[in-house]
Amino acid sequence: GAVVSQHPSRVICKSGTSVKIECRSLDFQATTMFWYRQFPKKSLMLMATSNEGSKATYEQGVEKDKFLINHASLTLSTLTVTSAHPEDSSFYICSASIPGTAREQFFGPGTRLTVL
Amino acid sequence: RKEVEQDPGPFNVPEGATVAFNCTYSNSASQSFFWYRQDCRKEPKLLMSVYSSGNEDGRFTAQLNRASQYISLLIRDSKLSDSATYLCVVNPGSARQLTFGSGTQLTVLP
Numbered sequence: 001g002a003v004v005s006q007h008p009s010r011v012i013c014k015s016g017t018s019v020k021i022e023c024r025s026l027d028f029q030a031t032t033m034f035w036y037r038q039f040p041k042k043s044l045m046l047m048a049t050s051n052e053g054s055k056a057t058y059e060q061g062v063e064k065d066k067f068l069i070n071h072a073s074l075t076l077s078t079l080t081v082t083s084a085h086p087e088d089s090s091f092y093i094c095s096a097s098i099p100g101t102a103r104e105q106f107f108g109p110g111t112r113l114t115v116l
Numbered sequence: 117r118k119e120v121e122q123d124p125g126p127f128n129v130p131e132g133a134t135v136a137f138n139c140t141y142s143n144s145a146s147q148s149f150f151w152y153r154q155d156c157r158k159e160p161k162l163l164m165s166v167y168s169s170g171n172e173d174g175r176f177t178a179q180l181n182r183a184s185q186y187i188s189l190l191i192r193d194s195k196l197s198d199s200a201t202y203l204c205v206v207n208p209g210s211a212r213q214l215t216f217g218s219g220t221q222l223t224v225l226p
Binding site: 034042043044045046049091093095104105107108109110112 | 150157158159160161162165203213214215216217218219
């Protein structure tokens with residue numbers, strides 16, 4: 001299957017700082033990528049849909065000014081958690097699907113964010 | 117009502133057992149269906165797509181009942197390595213977004 005990478009895999013930061021997470025499609029071009037958040041023992045919750053060259057589409061209840069998404073190229077989307085607080089600590093996962101193919105999504109390995 | 121509902125478990129079964137997971141979805145217009153597997157602290161990985169006619173992949177059998185809006189996964193001859201959380205996933209049809217169930221935790225015991 002297609003490969004999606006995320007960086008960093010783990011980050012610990014102080015409250016109030018901003019954290020940038022990168023999501024890359026390594027062997028295909030992705031016009032659309034998805035950002036999810038998963039709290040312990042909970043399901044993945046879609047945060048936003050990242051569209052190359054245009055604004056991201058945010059799910060209800062997700063603050064777009066807090067979770068900044070940039071999809072500047074066909075292989076890279078970034079999620080920046082601004083002014084992070086302890087309640088933002090979570091597992092952030094991105095995914096992408098190959099344009100024009102079946103609906104399977106390929107997931108990155110996730111980024112575990114801990115805000116102290 | 118949740119869009120995708122699963123029994124959270126946990127299911128603790130002995131090696132070699134057969135175990136079945138069920139899932140229901142609320143959007144009758146949903147177009148595609150999947151079972152994903154997620155190991156602890158890892159990303160979800162596709163286990164299998166689910167087709168209307170039912171499909172089998174080795175020890176795994178998936179069924180879809182559109183009339184009842186019900187999806188199932190059957191695992192035969194369970195292995196220790198099958199221990200994971202199994203996620204029922206539905207594509208409601210809009211722009212390739214996926215809706216995840218909360219997952220069913222399976223532990224296969226020696």
